[in-house]
Amino acid sequence: MEGTISRYSSSSFFPSTFNLSRYEKTNFQFNSNSTLMVDICSLRASISVSERDKASTFRTSKFTKRSNSGNPRQKEAPNLVKNKPMLNSEISPHRAVSAVRLMRIEFGGAFADLLNEKGKGSGDNEMGYVGRTLGFRTRKLEDRDLRLVTDIVGGAIRWRRYLDHLIVSLCDDERTFRNMEPLLLQILRIGFYEIVKLEMPPYAVVDENVRLAKTALRPGAGNLVNGILRKLVLLKENDTLPLPKLEGDDRSRARALATLHSHPVWMVRRWVKHLGQDEAVKLMMWNNSAPSFSIRANSAKGFTRADLVKRLEELEVPHELSQHLDDFVRITTGMQIVLQAGLLKEGLCLVQDESAGMVVSIMDPQPGENIVDCCAAPGGKSLFMASRLSGKGMVSAIDINEGRLRILKETAELFEVADVITAVHSDLRIFAEKNTVMFDKVLLDAPCSGLGVLSKRADLRWNRRSEDMEQLKNLQDELLDSASTLTKLGGILVYSTCSIDPEENEERVASFLQRHPEFRIDSVDKYVPQAFVTKTGFYFSDPVKHSLDGSFAARLIRYT
Ligand SMILES: C[S@@+](CC[C@H](N)C(=O)[O-])C[C@H]1O[C@@H](n2cnc3c(N)ncnc32)[C@H](O)[C@@H]1O
Structure with missing residues (x-):
């Protein structure tokens, strides 16, 4: 049976299932504590070419233009050895990769879920993006780096409104924020997220992000990052972060809630109307929490839930039986291990x-x-x-x-x-x-x-x-x-x-x-x-x- 094709510019499609065999085939991976990669497989094809092209032009079209007074190549040239960007071992790989992924998501239209890739040949693909965007390579990502990238990219996206509110509050004036180079903004978001939400050692975060901004952009960018992040560290230490107060009319309260819980104002207004403020806040807190996953054993292949549980025990992946469905098991951490074990690739189970x-x-x-x-x-x-x-x-x-x-x-x-x-x-x-x-x-x-x-x-x-x-x-x-x-x-x-x-x-x-x-x-x-x-x-x-x-x-x- 074949139907007629008709283009309809509709719709989103967000099924709660995906087939990881496909991801593995295409080198996409994700971590136990990652954001969900729902439905990423089908989107791979649509981003791979156009988004790659866009990513490779970030450097020239977006932010290097400012930094090189006209000729972006001038900055890239010293770092290139036979067209391959030089290795920079002083920049932490997870920050460089996170910044580039955030750029790809914001300007390339790529999904966060899609971007948790190691790339062909243990990270070369990812490094290709990094090289084209930043003008240098870092060392290859290890599993720990990859986990950090997943945390930081997912977090910086979820908390974008909240982080941007803090960033704009700490800039000298709003114009500084509005005119900020896109890569600089991503570096600041990473630094803010690491300090405020991940509570990483603040001065290490400042130093590392300053170095990234200086190397990838220009010394002045590094100075700006240094000034703003240091202000943030002080405010955080004194517990005086400039956050909005929940006061005023419905609209002002919705705006404050939207910033505090980092959601669009229209969603907040809708949920407050349908659910009331307390439930709306709980929902936003849920949306900002790390997701857990369920796996369905594929009984059609003779693989039962008992078989799945046995494999998870062998792999030492913590799990719980679903209370609602016979074939399902829930896991909160260890998805990377399940993936690496090949259970999904073999069609024995799927994430659903x-x-x-x-x-x-x-x-x-x-x-x-x-x-x-x-x-x-x-x-x-x-x-x-x-x-x-x-x-x-x-x-x-x-x-x-x-x-x-x-x-x-x-x-x-x-x-x-x-x-x-x-x-x-x-x-x-x-x-x-x-x-x-x-x-x-x-x-x-x-x-x-x-x-x-x-x-x-x-x-x-x-x-x-x-x-x-x-x-x-x-x-x-x-x-x-x-x-x-x-x-x-x-x-x-x-x-x-x-x-x-x-x-x-x-x-x-x-x-x-x-x-x-x-x-x-x-x-x-x-x-x-x-x-x-x-x-x-x-x-x-x-x-x-x-x-x-x-x-x-x-x-x-x-x-x-
Ligand atoms: C929510 S997703 C379906 C998820 C799927 N049921 C699953 O469990 O994996 C919605 C799907 O509707 C499809 N769709 C959108 N408009 C359609 C149309 N006019 N006719 C047929 N399919 C359409 C999209 O391509 C998308 O795959």
């Missing part, structure tokens, strides 16, 4: 949040059923559903994004469920218009804001705008209408998101039921623990309450 696993429980796939996953890529839920079919039945996995769908197909092979998955490249709306087959069960895991997965997607909060919500709601309505036409009489339609926003969740379902009286709600209480069932019979995982990603699902039955 339990909140996503429970959406599959609500689908309740049974052998012999004809199921369609309307927005399927990169395939976490399709793969899990397929593994429940015992080789009988079919999951038709539709997605508009060809690259993501390719990953789904490859993973289905690796996970030995390809015989019960058919990948369909299509816009769901076009597929539904042409389709003549009715399905027993239909899953619409809709493109959404991803507001439930901000703890794992460090950069997402800064990339979302309040205007996106309107567009997403319209798309969700259209996709729901299309999905409904695929559902046979007596069949099941499950609508799910990884959002915690009622406008993308309950309100979309209410609006759908008004347009489609042929459907009614079928409570999820038979499929998931009571703690996740809302008064209306929907599924909701609350990040703060359940310590999982936020997600929502409604199970609807077609009865006429």
Whole structure:
């Protein structure tokens, strides 16, 4: 089955699953305490060329222009040996790499999750970026450096608003901040984060970041970093950091909360309205905390949770059995070890949040059923559903994004469920218009804001705008209408998101039921623990309450 391709400039897509075999193949890695690399695989291709090009031009186009009064090459030339930047053993590698990654994320559009790479040939790739951006290489990253990079990059992104508030407060005037070279700002963010949030020895942090700014930019940049960081150290020691007070009208309070907890003001206002201030603060604290991960044992390959537990014990990775799902295990540290052991590469298990696993429980796939996953890529839920079919039945996995769908197909092979998955490249709306087959069960895991997965997607909060919500709601309505036409009489339609926003969740379902009286709600209480069932019979995982990603699902039955 092949669908028609139609370009739709929609949407984000933040599934709570990803296939690490792909990451390993492409040399992406992540650490136990990293930010989540949800869905990074499919994005690899899209950044690899354009973002690399941009990264390589940072140095010339962005900040060296100022530092070399016209000719950036003049600064690079002395450091180049046969076109290879010279090794600088005095700069700490984790700071140099963190600064470059932060530049790539902010200007290259690369995701923080994607950037936790060691690169081909033990770090050459990463050093390529460093060399092109800073004009020198550092020694190769060791595992400890890599962990620090992950902490610093994730933290500097999460805490950006908070850090920038402090930086601007300590600059002589706002213009200094506004006109700051991008690399200089990243170096300051790193220094501020290390001192304020990681509580590293402050004078070492000052010295190291000053050296980085002097070497990568110019002596004056080093002096500026020195002056500002030293002011910060004093204020921190005296416990007098210039932070905003929670006072004034709603707008001022929202702005203060947004700075103190480092989120966009529009999100704070939205959450204070929906949840109240205390819950909104708890949510932001959750979003700023280090995420934990769940791993699903791939029973389709005969690998059980008991087998997974045995391997984790051998690897000495601390873990807990999921309280909610038979195939799942939770780990807070040690993901790097799991990766290095090759469990994901071999298709024995995959990283999948339990909140996503429970959406599959609500689908309740049974052998012999004809199921369609309307927005399927990169395939976490399709793969899990397929593994429940015992080789009988079919999951038709539709997605508009060809690259993501390719990953789904490859993973289905690796996970030995390809015989019960058919990948369909299509816009769901076009597929539904042409389709003549009715399905027993239909899953619409809709493109959404991803507001439930901000703890794992460090950069997402800064990339979302309040205007996106309107567009997403319209798309969700259209996709729901299309999905409904695929559902046979007596069949099941499950609508799910990884959002915690009622406008993308309950309100979309209410609006759908008004347009489609042929459907009614079928409570999820038979499929998931009571703690996740809302008064209306929907599924909701609350990040703060359940310590999982936020997600929502409604199970609807077609009865006429
Ligand atoms: C939340 S993600 C799906 C995650 C997936 N269910 C999983 O568990 O891995 C949403 C997906 O919707 C796809 N999508 C967006 N608009 C679409 C459309 N009009 N038709 C089909 N797929 C679409 C995106 O490409 C993205 O892969």
